[in-house]
Amino acid sequence: MTLTSSIKRDYYYNLVKNGKRADGRKFDEFRNIEIETGLISKAEGSARVKIGKTQVVAGIKMDIGEPYSDSPEKGVMMTAAELIPLASPDFEAGPPRENAIELARVVDRGIRESEVIGLDKLCIEPGDIIWLVFIDIHIIDFDGNLFDAASLAALAALFNTTVPIERMRPKLERQQEKIPSVKTYLEENPKDYQLPLHEPPISCTSVKFNDVVVLDPSLDEEEIAEARLTVATDKNGDIRAMQKGIDGSFTVEEIKKIIKASIDNGRTIRSKLEESTGN
Amino acid sequence: MEQEIKLIDDDGKRLDGRKADELREIKIEAGVLHRAEGSCYLEWGNNKVVAAVYGPREAIPRHSQNPLKAIVRARYNMAAFSVEDRKRPGPDRRSREISKVISEALGKVIITEKFPRAAIEVNIEVLEAEAGTRCAGLTAAGVALADAGIPMKDIPVSCAAGKIGSKDDFGKKIGGNIVLDLGKQEDNFGDADLPIAISPRNGEILLLQMDGHLTVEEFEKALDLAIKGCHIISKLQKDSLLKKYHVDMEVD
Amino acid sequence: MSREKREIVTPSQLLGDTNSSRAGRGTFIENGKIYSEIIGLLSKNSDYINVIPLKGRYEPIEKDFIIGIIEEPLSSSWLVDINAPYPALLHTNEVPWDVDFGETDKYLNRGDSVMAKILDVGLEKKIQITLMDHNLYKIKGGYITHIEPSKVPRLIGKKGSMISLLKKYTKCQIFVGKNGRIWINGDNDNILKVLQVIKKIESESIYYGLTDRIEELLKKDAKELQ
Numbered sequence: 001m002t003l004t005s006s007i008k009r010d011y012y013y014n015l016v017k018n019g020k021r022a023d024g025r026k027f028d029e030f031r032n033i034e035i036e037t038g039l040i041s042k043a044e045g046s047a048r049v050k051i052g053k054t055q056v057v058a059g060i061k062m063d064i065g066e067p068y069s070d071s072p073e074k075g076v077m078m079t080a081a082e083l084i085p086l087a088s089p090d091f092e093a094g095p096p097r098e099n100a101i102e103l104a105r106v107v108d109r110g111i112r113e114s115e116v117i118g119l120d121k122l123c124i125e126p127g128d129i130i131w132l133v134f135i136d137i138h139i140i141d142f143d144g145n146l147f148d149a150a151s152l153a154a155l156a157a158l159f160n161t162t163v164p165i166e167r168m169r170p171k172l173e174r175q176q177e178k179i180p181s182v183k184t185y186l187e188e189n190p191k192d193y194q195l196p197l198h199e200p201p202i203s204c205t206s207v208k209f210n211d212v213v214v215l216d217p218s219l220d221e222e223e224i225a226e227a228r229l230t231v232a233t234d235k236n237g238d239i240r241a242m243q244k245g246i247d248g249s250f251t252v253e254e255i256k257k258i259i260k261a262s263i264d265n266g267r268t269i270r271s272k273l274e275e276s277t278g279n
Numbered sequence: 280m281e282q283e284i285k286l287i288d289d290d291g292k293r294l295d296g297r298k299a300d301e302l303r304e305i306k307i308e309a310g311v312l313h314r315a316e317g318s319c320y321l322e323w324g325n326n327k328v329v330a331a332v333y334g335p336r337e338a339i340p341r342h343s344q345n346p347l348k349a350i351v352r353a354r355y356n357m358a359a360f361s362v363e364d365r366k367r368p369g370p371d372r373r374s375r376e377i378s379k380v381i382s383e384a385l386g387k388v389i390i391t392e393k394f395p396r397a398a399i400e401v402n403i404e405v406l407e408a409e410a411g412t413r414c415a416g417l418t419a420a421g422v423a424l425a426d427a428g429i430p431m432k433d434i435p436v437s438c439a440a441g442k443i444g445s446k447d448d449f450g451k452k453i454g455g456n457i458v459l460d461l462g463k464q465e466d467n468f469g470d471a472d473l474p475i476a477i478s479p480r481n482g483e484i485l486l487l488q489m490d491g492h493l494t495v496e497e498f499e500k501a502l503d504l505a506i507k508g509c510h511i512i513s514k515l516q517k518d519s520l521l522k523k524y525h526v527d528m529e530v531d
Numbered sequence: 532m533s534r535e536k537r538e539i540v541t542p543s544q545l546l547g548d549t550n551s552s553r554a555g556r557g558t559f560i561e562n563g564k565i566y567s568e569i570i571g572l573l574s575k576n577s578d579y580i581n582v583i584p585l586k587g588r589y590e591p592i593e594k595d596f597i598i599g600i601i602e603e604p605l606s607s608s609w610l611v612d613i614n615a616p617y618p619a620l621l622h623t624n625e626v627p628w629d630v631d632f633g634e635t636d637k638y639l640n641r642g643d644s645v646m647a648k649i650l651d652v653g654l655e656k657k658i659q660i661t662l663m664d665h666n667l668y669k670i671k672g673g674y675i676t677h678i679e680p681s682k683v684p685r686l687i688g689k690k691g692s693m694i695s696l697l698k699k700y701t702k703c704q705i706f707v708g709k710n711g712r713i714w715i716n717g718d719n720d721n722i723l724k725v726l727q728v729i730k731k732i733e734s735e736s737i738y739y740g741l742t743d744r745i746e747e748l749l750k751k752d753a754k755e756l757q
Contacts, residue, residue, distance in 0.1 A: 003612050005600045006642040007714075011674040011722075018719060040407045041325060043360040053313045057406060059360020080368055085354060086331040086402040088314050136359035136368065138404070140329060141312045167363070317586070335588065335616035346655055349616075390559065390568055395655045397616045425542050428587025428681075430568040432559065433543040480543040480566075517541050520570055524539050524585055 009224045013210040021214060021221075028261040030204075030216045033269060035152065035276040037160040045161025045195065047277075049153040052218060053143035055087075058153035059136050060161045060195075064168060064175075067123070067130040075122025075130045079108035081137040081150060088142040106243050107137065107151050110203055110232050114240045116158065118196040124172075125181045131163065133195075144219040147230050147243075151203040152269065159277035161195040201232040201240040202269045204262035213254050215261050229255065231262040235270060286465055287444040287456050293465070299458045302438075302508055307419070307519035309426045315402075317427025319519070321419040324462065325409035327361075330419035331402045332427040338398035348391035353382040353401040355416050361408045377413045384417060384437075384476045384485035390430040399429060410466040414439050417476050417486065422516050426523070434516055435485055437476035438508035440501040442493060443469035457500045459508050473501045479513040482506065537572040539585070546573065546580045557582030571681075589614045589680040589710035591658050595649045596667075598675060598712035599660060601642065604635035611645070614680065614710040617656055625650065625661035627668075644670040646706055646714070673704070673716030676726055678733050680711035686732055693732070701725050 015022060025031070031052030040046035045060035067074060081104035083091045111117065122131035135157070137150045165172075169186070176182045207217040207225035214221060217228075226248030232241035239259065244250070250258075287293050297303070303324030312318035315331035338344040355377040359368050370378070385401060401423065403416035417437040425434050441461040458465065461472055471491025477484055493501065540546065544567045546558060554565045558580060567573075571582040589597070591613065599611035602618055607630075609621045621639075623630040628638050639645065646667045647660040662668065678686060686707055687694050698705050701724050703717030715725045 003600050003602055004642060005644045005675050007644050007670060007673060007675050009642075010672070015719060020719065020723075040327065040360055042363055042407050042409075046360065055312070057358070059358060059406075061360050061365035063365065080359065082358075082368055084356065084402065084404055085333070085400065086312070086315065086329060086404050089333050089336075134359065134365050136365075138358050138406070140404070141314055143313065316588070337617050394616050397656075425570050426586065428569055428571075428584050430557075430559075431542040432561070432566070432568065434541065478543075520541055521539055524570060 004220075004223045008220065012220065012224055016210055016212040016214070023218060025214075025216075027213065028215045028265070030265055030269070031218070033152070033272055035156050035272060037156050037277055043157075044164050045157045045159070047153050047156030047160055048140075049149050049156060051145055051149045051152070051216065053141055054145055054149045055139075055141035056146070056149040056153040057138045057140055058150070058157040059138070060157045061134045061136070062161070062164055062168075063132045063134070064124065064129055064171060065132045067127065071119075072127040073123045073130075074119040075117070075133060077108070077112060077117055077119065077133040077135065079104045079111070079135040079137070079154070081107065081139070083139050083142075083146075086141075087139045091139075091142070102245075103146055103150055104137065106147060106230065106241075107154050108135070110151055110201060110241050111135070111154060111158070114198075114201045114232070114234065116155070116198055116200045118198060121196040122163075124185045125179050128179050129175060129182065133161075142219065144217045144222045145205055147205045148203050148216065151232070152273065155200045155202075156273060156277055158195060158197055158200075159273070162192040163189070163195055165189055165192050199235050200270075200273070201234045202266035202273070203230050203232040203241070204265050204269075205230040206258045206261065207246075208248060208250060208254065213250075213258060215258075215265065229258050231259055233259075233263045233266040235267075237263045284464060284468060285444065286468060287458070291456070293443075293458065293462070295462055297458075297460075297462075299456055300504060300507070302460045302511060303462065305512060305515055307422060307515050309422050309519045309523040315423070315427070317423045317425070317429070319419040319422035319426060321415055321422070323411060323415040323418075324460075325407060326405070326412055326415045327407040328412065328415045328419050329404045329406065330416065330423040331404075332399065332420075332423045332429065333402075334399040334427075335394040335397035335429070338396060343398070344396040347395050349389070349394035349397040349399050351382050351386040351389055351391065351399050351401065353378050353385055353403065353420060355381060355403045355405070355413065357405040357408060357412070361405045377416070380486050380488065381413065381417050381420065384435055385420060385424065387483075387485050388431045388433045388435050388478055389424065390432060393430055399424075410461055410463045411439055411474070413437070414474050414476075418512060418516065422519055425516075425520055433478040433480045434513065435476050436479055436509045436513045436516060437474065437486060438505050438512055439472060439474035440505035440508065441465060441469050441473055442471040442491065442497060442501065455497070457497060457504060459504050471497070471501070473498070473505060475502065475505045475509070477506060477509045479510055537574070539570065540567040540573045540582055541570050542566075542568055546582075547575075552580045553578050555579035555581035557584055584681045586679060587681065588616055591615050591619070591649050591652050591656075592709070593649050593652055595709040596706075597647055597649060597660070597710040598670070598706070598708035598714055599645050599647050599710075600675075601639045601645070603641060604639060606633050606635065609635055609639055611647070611660060613647075613658070613660070614677065614712060615658065617658055619647075619649070619658040619660045621645070621647065621660050621662065625659070625663050627662060639669060644675055644714070646670060646708070670714055673714055674722050674726075675712055675714050676729060677712045678729060680709065682733055683707060683709055683711060686713070686729065697725060697728060 043059040228245040317332040414437040476486035
């Protein structure tokens, strides 16, 4: 565990009581966000997102496979996150621990529950063949707020994704004998096409310390945070997901303020996303 | 039967247009991460790797400590999306082996006696793979170590050579060409692959692996070619470091 | 003011030979030749060839003043993080309080900060520090920031000129540890000012005659290497 000097914590507490943050930001201000897409040519879609110095790379890979028995007409999506030792002296190598697992699940839910991916459009033959979408998130540099950086990277990568008909053609053609409708599918979709997606919700994370709430915590702020709240909002300003973390608490007033800040910033981040993915 | 692919034509041009002794395009950037003590981002053809160094710091667990010198732990890992068919996250046997040979190569050039009981951790992450990832990884690791201020006798550099095109159009075995820096098709359908790493100052071999089939003469030719490649790349490594520090520092 | 640009050298770069020079800081000898072992600034004088590191963790030297952060209270000592490859040990004999066995956490706990002095760097790099010197104590209030240990001399300036200037202008107490940790005490606005200046010093050029200061530091180092 990183050793934070108590001096640092006292100083931060003091600063916020006087309305300031260490890096000069306002309480409801995000750090600079950079989005780059298509950097990994082997992936069906990819993106690199920087929020301040936090850096995340997300890659999308697709394959064909069998659907789940309880949803035979839907494609399957799976999200994994790696907090690789590259990104921080505190990340250990080995199977994912709770932080990585929670991160993957929160990002996954944000995309799944709001049906960003049109999974029902990823069916080739109900009950037999569907498309699998793998979302893999790699944290490259860690300076706080992994939830938002990872979610944004996953979304940007999805918007950059094309269904790999050309690459998968040999594999698909091998299925034609058993499943004749594959032939029709290939005739209808002879080339790679953009992955069908719906409007994504944008997630914004806030933390609380010393009775003050700040948005987009830096690493230092995360280290002294007593409570954390992530709110995902859609383009209508409606709430699509929420996740509270750490063992402190929020007042109802604080939660309302956080929601407002999340909606406002969500709007800005959404247009940035649309700009960089050409949507 | 499968490969009708002619890896090299009669004019000596390879599939991607390179000559036998030509390297793919390499770009190196030092100091790209802010948390790591030293780091490097490297592109080599379509390979994209990031290397980060942490340490020296006390080796944990205690029983792994060497009272006389630092231990060097390299961890080579491929991202799930780095290859055409998604790779399951986590180290497989291949990654473990590559991690080991890279650790050993680095251990030779780092002046480990300066840091008894400590560990120097090198993390290599392959974001996109296209033949030669261990060479790219080790080369990036060398730059990251220098960037971290770890004392070294040399900056290690790695490159591969191999043999391709030893079948004529009728599938009969004939000559064959020794080429530098195998590309993906050449790696898959060629006859031999020889990745090496050297200490460029004195030419000492730090890493050497070979798979395929080579006569002694062919091996020597390939080795010589790979060493030449290493020297070219060594200059690129040093340039990337000087570029970064030149920008950072203007001293009185 | 002259701005002589120093040459940056990389590991394994040939700098000279033992017939005409002595190997100083940041170098190693092989077959009578002197090479650089790190990326750094080349500094030659009449006797020695040195390479001043541009990066790297702090290398503890006896008598250095540093800022440590307590990692763990043990029964009769504390493990202290000093930004070196190893934690240092602070023994209960080396603090100005009367600490009973097992009572160490009553005085210093994990996360507390101290201004200390390197007492001893022993075999296997076991480092011992002390609080028994005037002006050394447990730190309260203010803010601790850090810079590359190799840039500390630049921050201090020739005969402390830079740091005195900072103190005067911002009316802050400033203590610069040789290990790159810096303690600043004052009102919040002034602390922010100091932080900004430190950032500038770390990344930009300055003209305060640091050449002399660095050479002094090097002469001292070189003597210890003998």
